[in-house]
Structure formats: structure tokens, C-alpha cells
Amino acid sequence: MITSDAPRELHLNVNVLHSGFLPSAWRVPQADPYAFADIGHYVAIARMAEAAKLDAVFLADNAAIADQIQYRSITALEPTVLLAVLAASTSRIGLIGTASTSYNEPYNIARRFATLDHVSRGRAGWNIVTTADLPSARNFNRDDVPEHGARYARGDEFTRVVKDLWDSWADDAFLGDKAAGRFTDPRRIRPIAHEGEYFKVQGPLNLPRPPQGHPVLVQAGASGDGRELAARHAEAVFSASISLDEARAYRRDLHERAERHGRGPRAIKVLPGLTTIIGDTEAAALRRRDELVDLIPWEYSLNRLAGTLGIAPDRIDPDKPLPQDLPLPNGGRGNHTFFHATLAAGRRTGLTARQLVRELAGGGGHRVIVGTPEQIADDIEHWFREGAADGFNLMPDVLPEGLRAFVDGVVPILQRRGIFRTEYRGGTLREHLGLPRPARRD
Amino acid sequence: MITSDAPRELHLNVNVLHSGFLPSAWRVPQADPYAFADIGHYVAIARMAEAAKLDAVFLADNAAIADQIQYRSITALEPTVLLAVLAASTSRIGLIGTASTSYNEPYNIARRFATLDHVSRGRAGWNIVTTADLPSARNFNRDDVPEHGARYARGDEFTRVVKDLWDSWADDAFLGDKAAGRFTDPRRIRPIAHEGEYFKVQGPLNLPRPPQGHPVLVQAGASGDGRELAARHAEAVFSASISLDEARAYRRDLHERAERHGRGPRAIKVLPGLTTIIGDTEAAALRRRDELVDLIPWEYSLNRLAGTLGIAPDRIDPDKPLPQDLPLPNGGRGNHTFFHATLAAGRRTGLTARQLVRELAGGGGHRVIVGTPEQIADDIEHWFREGAADGFNLMPDVLPEGLRAFVDGVVPILQRRGIFRTEYRGGTLREHLGLPRPARRD
Numbered sequence: 001m002i003t004s005d006a007p008r009e010l011h012l013n014v015n016v017l018h019s020g021f022l023p024s025a026w027r028v029p030q031a032d033p034y035a036f037a038d039i040g041h042y043v044a045i046a047r048m049a050e051a052a053k054l055d056a057v058f059l060a061d062n063a064a065i066a067d068q069i070q071y072r073s074i075t076a077l078e079p080t081v082l083l084a085v086l087a088a089s090t091s092r093i094g095l096i097g098t099a100s101t102s103y104n105e106p107y108n109i110a111r112r113f114a115t116l117d118h119v120s121r122g123r124a125g126w127n128i129v130t131t132a133d134l135p136s137a138r139n140f141n142r143d144d145v146p147e148h149g150a151r152y153a154r155g156d157e158f159t160r161v162v163k164d165l166w167d168s169w170a171d172d173a174f175l176g177d178k179a180a181g182r183f184t185d186p187r188r189i190r191p192i193a194h195e196g197e198y199f200k201v202q203g204p205l206n207l208p209r210p211p212q213g214h215p216v217l218v219q220a221g222a223s224g225d226g227r228e229l230a231a232r233h234a235e236a237v238f239s240a241s242i243s244l245d246e247a248r249a250y251r252r253d254l255h256e257r258a259e260r261h262g263r264g265p266r267a268i269k270v271l272p273g274l275t276t277i278i279g280d281t282e283a284a285a286l287r288r289r290d291e292l293v294d295l296i297p298w299e300y301s302l303n304r305l306a307g308t309l310g311i312a313p314d315r316i317d318p319d320k321p322l323p324q325d326l327p328l329p330n331g332g333r334g335n336h337t338f339f340h341a342t343l344a345a346g347r348r349t350g351l352t353a354r355q356l357v358r359e360l361a362g363g364g365g366h367r368v369i370v371g372t373p374e375q376i377a378d379d380i381e382h383w384f385r386e387g388a389a390d391g392f393n394l395m396p397d398v399l400p401e402g403l404r405a406f407v408d409g410v411v412p413i414l415q416r417r418g419i420f421r422t423e424y425r426g427g428t429l430r431e432h433l434g435l436p437r438p439a440r441r442d
Numbered sequence: 443m444i445t446s447d448a449p450r451e452l453h454l455n456v457n458v459l460h461s462g463f464l465p466s467a468w469r470v471p472q473a474d475p476y477a478f479a480d481i482g483h484y485v486a487i488a489r490m491a492e493a494a495k496l497d498a499v500f501l502a503d504n505a506a507i508a509d510q511i512q513y514r515s516i517t518a519l520e521p522t523v524l525l526a527v528l529a530a531s532t533s534r535i536g537l538i539g540t541a542s543t544s545y546n547e548p549y550n551i552a553r554r555f556a557t558l559d560h561v562s563r564g565r566a567g568w569n570i571v572t573t574a575d576l577p578s579a580r581n582f583n584r585d586d587v588p589e590h591g592a593r594y595a596r597g598d599e600f601t602r603v604v605k606d607l608w609d610s611w612a613d614d615a616f617l618g619d620k621a622a623g624r625f626t627d628p629r630r631i632r633p634i635a636h637e638g639e640y641f642k643v644q645g646p647l648n649l650p651r652p653p654q655g656h657p658v659l660v661q662a663g664a665s666g667d668g669r670e671l672a673a674r675h676a677e678a679v680f681s682a683s684i685s686l687d688e689a690r691a692y693r694r695d696l697h698e699r700a701e702r703h704g705r706g707p708r709a710i711k712v713l714p715g716l717t718t719i720i721g722d723t724e725a726a727a728l729r730r731r732d733e734l735v736d737l738i739p740w741e742y743s744l745n746r747l748a749g750t751l752g753i754a755p756d757r758i759d760p761d762k763p764l765p766q767d768l769p770l771p772n773g774g775r776g777n778h779t780f781f782h783a784t785l786a787a788g789r790r791t792g793l794t795a796r797q798l799v800r801e802l803a804g805g806g807g808h809r810v811i812v813g814t815p816e817q818i819a820d821d822i823e824h825w826f827r828e829g830a831a832d833g834f835n836l837m838p839d840v841l842p843e844g845l846r847a848f849v850d851g852v853v854p855i856l857q858r859r860g861i862f863r864t865e866y867r868g869g870t871l872r873e874h875l876g877l878p879r880p881a882r883r884d
Binding site: 073104140 | 466468469473475479481485505506507513514515516520522524526531546547549553556560580581582584585616618619620623624625626627628631641642643644646647648649739
């Protein structure tokens with residue numbers, strides 16, 4: 001089925017996960033293990049992505065240290081600071097960074113992303129996360145994780161405050177009239193006087209409205225609360241769908257929810273995570289996958305799988321399929337995207353735990369395609385045309401080489417087929433994503 | 443009196459106050475009024491300062507919009523994001539940014555400045571402020587300003603947590619041992635398990651120890667509480683001294699306080715703010731000052747003076763000296779640096795309010811020198827040799843042209859006299875300032 005909203009455009013972000021999606025990425029011969037904290041690594045990737053006309057670089061984030069750091073590379077550099085360096089090192093590609101609504105203040109986040117939008121001349125995006133894990137809570141004066149509904153209620157109010165702050169200056173508030181000595185028109189700058197359940201913020205923001213009006217709002221809603229937050233605010237969603245049917249159902253659901261909030265059918269671009277492992281032949285790609293998976297200590301993979309499923313490692317038998325019908329981890333309070341995705345993969349494949357880890361290339365809950373550039377382009381086009389995705393959040397196996405293989409091998413095929421741009425048409429992330437610049441509500 | 447700790451080195455930072463220190467800076471013919479929000483303006487200034495071998499660029503900040511924005515340019519872009527762009531656009535100069543301990547969380551601030559230190563390869567500094575004004579409080583869920591002592595108690599605990607987080611990774615915690623599959627040594631990464639009066643932070647931080655160990659800690663303590671905070675933590679102090687005697691007494695007091703906390707006599711570099719208005723002749727410089735001051739609406743200057751003194755504008759008679767023996771503004775809860783400095787200038791000069799505004803070049807409470815490059819170099823050398831300053835936080839009248847006049851005119855004289863470097867000897871801000879890299883407490 002070709003969806004009715006063609007001609008759509010394919011969108012491709014690259015998720016710059018330090019050394020790459022594979023937990024062993026830092027161990028391959030050509031890798032610099034210190035890449036995770038080396039700005040030169042990120043600059044090289046952003047420039048490579050821009051040369052291939054990708055929509056954006058995407059930076060995940062955590063508010064605590066990851067576990068199992070004896071085995072694997074981690075997310076370390078704070079995204080807004082890192083993206084500012086990338087803003088200075090590139091000129092067209094979008095810059096999306098993650099920040100938590102649970103452990104920040106809206107005035108600060110409005111300011112940082114507005115600043116990033118100014119210094120990049122309209123290329124900023126904010127990936128809104130509510131942060132479910134206990135170690136993060138314990139870095140911010142708490143002994144426990146806030147309850148799921150409360151996290152999302154705060155996240156919604158937080159996002160509304162941020163948008164109101166971005167709108168506190170009218171686009172024409174700055175005058176710069178030297179002769180008359182009028183710097184701004186104060187009548188076009190207003191307080192927001194917000195008093196809500198979680199925040200009391202007077203405003204206005206202390207800088208002009210961002211070039212994009214609002215930096216692009218990105219989210220990753222999977223739960224009911226998460227999908228509602230996405231439906232209300234998100235313009236791009238980073239999802240975790242393993243099968244085409246599930247992805248299509250998810251995208252349809254998000255669109256319907258968005259329409260119930262009075263938003264148009266193309267208001268949200270749905271971009272599932274996609275790990276690619278590329279070889280000149282399918283056999284070479286599979287060999288590459290196996291070599292990368294074999295470099296991951298089994299103990300690491302087992303712990304990660306058990307952590308995702310919220311069970312003790314000894315409940316997983318490496319030589320049997322995963323236990324099914326598990327209860328939601330943490331009494332339902334956490335982020336369950338990967339729980340659902342991993343269980344679904346287990347059900348779909350019927351593989352043993354050890355085989356499944358191989359299939360998932362380390363067990364991250366995101367979809368993995370192993371193959372030639374042609375095979376990967378076919379898969380991407382298929383999902384796109386079937387209405388399962390508006391594009392993908394690419395998670396190359398190893399960075400930068402996995403991205404190099406993608407941009408040299410897959411991108412030209414997608415361009416020849418006419419579904420991916422050969423040149424940027426605009427200068428802002430909104431223009432890349434085909435999103436309108438929001439008007440200021442008067 | 444030549445102080446006994448010679449040979450000292452002179453240090454010069456440039457305070458990048460948007461269009462310049464003069465409230466009319468944005469109105470001069472060659473100014474771009476939009477410079478305050480234009481990243482190109484800041485990049486040009488940073489490169490100019492680096493070419494002249496200055497120690498650092500310094501960025502002030504506010505957590506609320508300034509008043510009187512109809513008349514004057516403002517601080518707008520968030521410092522850590524802005525400095526990250528400057529990190530990518532320069533290679534040697536230090537990068538000091540302001541962030542508030544009252545309206546942030548220590549985990550986030552530790553992370554952002556550590557990231558800035560990583561991406562700049564050891565050039566970051568954090569200017570610690572406690573934020574005294576009511577509009578800022580009202581952007582962060584409060585109806586009133588926190589009491590002075592509580593602000594500083596929180597500031598002290600906040601800073602201790604940040605330092606502990608920077609020390610949570612040992613310098614050798616990262617292994618990157620590909621063959622053995624050991625990414626880090628978890629025994630060399632520790633939680634901080636902080637439980638204090640204001641914060642509960644488990645840690646560890648999620649990135650390696652900063653290149654400088656700790657980014658340089660900068661402060662601007664003027665009150666007793668402020669000086670104690672500086673004495674405990676600051677490595678450079680941005681002070682506001684109008685007279686040489688006052689500056690020398692302040693510096694001596696800070697050094698004595700630091701020694702009481704077990705710190706050495708050169709542990710703190712004292713850098714008073716200094717506005718320069720430069721002309722080829724003294725008459726030309728005075729003419730320049732008068733032209734700039736004449737471009738400031740009197741209503742603006744009057745409101746600013748009244749605001750600094752915490753009195754109603756109608757209590758100031760333009761043609762009489764300032765009222766003296768005024769009580770501390772806001773019942774003593776605010777930041778009184780400029781109050782004291784402005785009153786002192788009024789006392790010292792005996793000028794009428796209108797004349798004083800002219801003398802203070804707009805009335806900012808910082809010292810202003812108007813003269814030829816030679817006169818300015820003489821003054822700088824005099825303060826430096828008399829033990830009143832270790833250097834200055836330069837606040838050029840107009841940016842970038844006032845900085846251009848300083849680096850082309852004054853810097854070569856200071857270099858010829860052998861009190862300012864002609865080349866950077868190190869790559870980090872600590873090396874520029876002659877500060878040791880702090881060891882991690884085990």
C-alpha cells in the first residue's frame with residue numbers, strides 16, 4: 001500500500017552514539033577508544049553527514065553515568081555544548097540534542113536551545129526526554145524515580161513554558177534604530193506569567209525569538225503518556241519499531257493523536273532508529289556483524305538484556321528463547337520502549353537469547369539491518385513507501401566508518417531513486433524536515 | 443610599594459559585553475545593533491583577543507531580561523553554548539562563562555563546564571554567581587530573592603559538589619584497552635554520595651576528569667559572604683574597585699582570607715573591571731567619551747544610577763552630588779558591588795550626578811580610564827606594580843573597536859615594558875593564569 005500523502009520526502013538523521021551502536025565499536029582496529037570524549041570525532045562525523053545532505057545529527061543524553069563502563073564506551077559530552085561546536089564546524093546540517101524535563105528548569109532550557117538556534121542560524125532541535133532511571137534521580141536530590149504520570153505531566157508543562165518563552169519576543173521586537181535610540185520595542189516583548197502545577201515562570205526570555213521561531217521539537221514517545229506528549233508537541237519522533245506492521249501502526253496512532261490535538265496529518269515525522277551493518281556482499285556484512293558481536297563480552301550482553309527486561313540475569317538461559325509475558329520493569333515506572341521492542345524481537349524470531357543478541361547486534365532494542373548497500377536501500381525505501389516511517393534515525397554500527405559506508409554506499413542509491421535530496425534546499429532544520437515555522441501566538 | 447611577590451605576570455581578560463560597556467555602544471556609526479545576538483560578533487572579538495595573547499574572554503550572564511531594553515543592548519546568548527562556538531573558532535585563549543548557583547543544579551553545571559573544558563582542550567573557566575535580583579528569582583519558581591546568607595551557603599555547597607564531581611573520575615580512570623576489552627577502570631571512578639543542606643548528589647559524573655582537572659573557578663565576591671566564597675574557591679576574582687587604595691586593601695583582604703583557608707599567597711588572581719576609552723590624544727579620548735555619553739538618554743542613566751543606589755530616581759538631583767549614607771538596597775539582600783563602587787566614586791570626585799555619570803561613562807560602577815594608549819598603559823602598570831591588581835577584566839567602551847584600540851595601542855606598550863606576554867607559553871587557561879592543575883583528592 002502506497003500511503004496517500006506522497007510525495008513525501010525521506011529524512012535521515014545520524015545518531016552520534018560515541019563510538020557507534022555496537023558495544024564493541026571502540027575495540028575495532030581503526031577505532032580511537034577515546035573518541036567518546038574527543039570533539040574531533042564528533043566534528044568529523046557531522047561534516048561527513050553534512051556532505052551527504054543528511055537532515056541532522058542527533059545526540060542522546062543521560063543525567064547519570066551508564067552502567068558496565070568497564071566494557072563499553074558511553075555518552076559523555078553535554079549535547080548543547082557539543083552541538084555548539086558542531087554549529088561552528090558545519091553550515092547546513094541540523095543539530096538535535098537531548099535534554100531532560102525532569103532535571104532542568106524551563107527558563108534555562110529555553111535559553112540554551114534558543115541560543116543554539118541563534119548561533120547555528122536556525123538549525124537547532126530539542127529532543128525532549130523525561131528521564132526514567134534511578135541513577136539520574138539520585139544525582140538530582142531524589143531517592144526515587146518520579147512516578148510515570150507525574151514525569152509526563154511535568155514534561156508537558158515544561159514544554160509549554162519553553163514554547164511560551166520562545167514566543168515572549170515578537171519576531172519584530174528588535175528595532176536597532178540608532179537614530180531614534182530605540183533598541184527594542186518593549187511592547188513587543190511580554191512576560192509569560194506562567195503559574196502551573198510544576199512551574200512558576202514570569203519571563204520574558206532574555207534573547208530574541210529563535211530564527212526558527214521554535215527549535216524543532218523531537219520526542220520518543222512509546223507509552224500512552226509518551227505518545228500523548230509527542231502528539232501535543234513533537235515535530236519529529238525517534239521511535240523504536242522492530243517490525244513494519246508495528247511501525248505502521250505506531251505512526252498511524254501518532255498521526256491520529258496529533259489530529260485530535262488539532263494538528264495536521266504531516267505535523268509529525270516518524271523516524272525509527274535503524275542500525276546498519278554494511279558489507280560489499282551479504283556474507284561480508286554478516287561476517288562483520290559476527291565479528292563485532294564476538295567482541296562484546298557475553299556478560300555485558302546478558303546484563304544488558306536482563307536490564308532491558310527488568311529481570312535478574314540468571315533468569316535468562318542463553319540457549320533458550322527469552323521468557324515471555326514478563327511484567328513491566330520497575331513497577332511500570334520506567335521507559336519501556338526497549339522492553340517492548342526486545343520482547344517483540346524475541347517473539348518474532350523465536351531465537352535463543354544468545355542468537356537474539358547476535359540478531360540485535362548487541363541487544364539494544366532498535367532494528368538492525370545487515371546487508372549490502374542495495375539491500376539496505378531497498379529496506380529503507382520499503383518502510384518509507386509502506387508508511388511505516390518518514391525516515392530514520394541512523395545508528396551506524398561503528399563510527400565514523402559505519403556512517404562512511406552508509407553515505408558512500410546507501411545514500412547515492414536513495415538519491416538515484418529520487419527519494420532523498422541531492423542538495424539542501426533551505427538553511428534551517430525546519431526546512432530540511434519540511435516543517436513550517438511556527439507563528440507567535442498573539 | 444612594590445609587592446614582594448614579584449616577578450608577577452599581568453593578566454588581561456576581555457569582558458565581552460555585547461556591543462560594549464557604554465550603553466550607547468550599539469548606536470555608534472560603525473556598530474551593528476544586532477551584534478548582541480550575532481555569533482559572528484563574538485567570534486571576531488575572541489580572535490582579536492587571542493591574536494593579542496589575552497588570557498581569556500569573559501562572558502557575564504543574567505537569569506532574567508535586563509531592564510530599560512528600549513534603550514540599550516543586552517546580554518542574551520547563554521555563555522556555555524556561546525563559548526563552545528568560540529572554542530571551535532580559536533585555539534589558545536581561555537573561555538570564562540558565568541552560571542548561577544541559585545538557579546541551576548550542580549550535576550548539570552559540573553557537566554557543562556567539564557564538557558567545555560574537554561572541547562576546548564583545557565581552556566574553560568566558570569564564573570560563579572549567586573544571582574541577587576528579583577526578576578531572576580521570578581523565572582525560577584520564586585516570589586522573592588533568597589536571603590543573602592542562604593544564597594552564599596548554597597553557592598558554597600554547590601561549588602563543593604561541582605568540584606567533587608569533577609574529581610569523581612581519576613585522571614587514569616580511562617583505559618581504552620582494546621585487546622583486554624577494558625574501557626575504564628571502575629575502581630578509579632567513584633560516586634560522591636553527597637548529602638548536604640541544599641543538595642543530594644550521588645554521582646559519579648558521566649565524563650572523564652576535565653583536562654585542567656578543574657576548569658578555572660572565577661568569582662566576584664564583594665560582601666563578606668562573597669569574599670569568603672572567593673577565599674575558599676576562587677582562583678581569579680573579577681572585582682569592582684574604583685580607587686587604588688581600595689583595590690589594594692581588597693586584594694590584601696582576599697589573600698589573607700585565602701591563607702586562612704590554607705591556600706597560598708598567589709592562589710587568587712585579582713582582576714578589577716576596567717573600562718577604557720582610548721584616543722590618539724587625551725583631548726580626543728575625552729571627546730570620544732563625551733560623544734558616547736551624550737548618546738545615552740539621560741532618563742536611562744538616571745534610572746540606572748537610582749537602581750544601583752536602590753532609591754527612587756527623583757531622589758537624585760542631576761545638578762547636585764549623590765545623596766550619601768544611603769542604606770543598602772533591598773534591605774541588604776542584593777549584590778552591592780556597584781552600590782559601594784558608585785558611592786565611593788561620588789565621594790571621591792564630589793561631582794554632581796550628571797557629571798558623575800559622565801565620569802563613569804554611563805554609570806556602571808566600574809573604573810573608567812580615558813586617555814592615550816600610553817596613559818592607559820601607565821595606569822595599568824601602576825596598579826599592577828602597586829599590588830592593587832594582578833591584571834584586569836577589560837570592558838572596552840565599544841566592541842569590537844574599543845578592543846581593537848586596546849590591542850593595537852596598549853598591549854604593545856605593556857609588552858615592551860616586559861609586563862605582558864608576547865606569546866602564549868601553554869595551551870590551557872590555567873597555564874595562562876599561572877595556576878596549578880589541582881590534584882584529585884584520593
